Amino acid sequence: MGVQTLVLLPGLMCDAGVWEPLYSHLPAGATPWVADYGMANSLSAMAARVLQQAPADRFALAGHSMGGRVAMELLRQAPQRVTQVALLDTGYLPCATGEAGSQEAAKRQALLEVARTQGVRAMAQTWVQGMVHPDRLQDAALMEAVVAMFARKSTEVFAAQIEALLARPDASDVLRALTVPTLLQCGAQDSWSPPAQHAEMQVLAPRAVLDVISQAGHMAPMERPHAVAASLARWLADMAA
Incomplete structure (x- = not known):
């Protein structure tokens, strides 16, 4: 693969610390850039901020936990800018009534x-x-x-x-509309966003690949960085192919 910007979206109260353990295991051409949401209090505002600040016009996009939801809002706003998407340890449904x-x-x-x-x-x-x-x-x-x-x-x-998470929209329509290479990934023991939830997402986005990381919970990228990065490397290679 050539040089490819990899926009990384952290979850609730997270920062580059979620992603840094992966860097040394990523393919040579992948250039990571981690978003910061500032004081944004809605997922759509977070997505708009990422689009404004992202260092490339088109990029691979990966989001962990709340960052996965931000990724889906970004796809709602500017799908043409995303070459492929990875949704890690996340969900798609709105807050229950x-x-x-x-x-x-x-x-x-x-x-x-x-x-x-x-x-x-x-x-x-x-x-x-x-x-x-x-x-x-x-x-x-x-x-x-x-x-x-x-x-x-x-x-x-x-x-x-x-505030942003409690007002989260239903992203089912975003999943159904996906045409880019898509990875759904979660820890096998993720009690917040369990594998079953990602299997539901795959039903909506049937072309997506589902990878379950063994011996990992919700913070899989920090718990099992080598396995998570290997999964991301396969996904990045999909685009190169």
């Missing part, structure tokens, strides 16, 4: 309240417990890397991003 939706909002607001009263780091130490493969909870280096990444973001950013 009724009791389920109220429960999600309450859980997110409770985390925000901990961040406001005890600090982002204290919130992150609780939140991270469900984000990695259970066997990795004793991996001090990994856990610190995830917690430190969350702690680099402010409570104000957390509030804006929660």
Whole structure:
């Protein structure tokens, strides 16, 4: 492959720290660029900001968690700029109505309240417990890397991003419209965005490839960077071919 810009979209309270473990395992021609959403408080505003700041007119696009949802909004706004898309550990449905939706909002607001009263780091130490493969909870280096990444973001950013997620649109139509090489990927033990959810996405986008990363939870790119990068390398090669 020639030189190819790879636009990388982090998830909720995440930054380049999610993606950096992959860099040394990516194909030589892939040039990563990680987006920052600033204080954007809607997924569509995040996508518009990425389109404004992306360093190339056309690019490969990968999004992790909330970043996957931003990727789908970007495809809604400017599909002609995306050569291929990878959606990692993510989802496509809007916030549920009724009791389920109220429960999600309450859980997110409770985390925000901990961040406001005890600090982002204290919130992150609780939140991270469900984000990695259970066997990795004793991996001090990994856990610190995830917690430190969350702690680099402010409570104000957390509030804006929660607002965006609670108002997330249904992206089923974006998945159905996909014509570029598409990768759906998640950790086998991702309890936030489980493999079954990605299988549903593949039903909507039947040409997509589904890769499940063994021995990994929601933070698969940080937990199993070699396996995640190998999957991305295969996807990047699809375009070259």
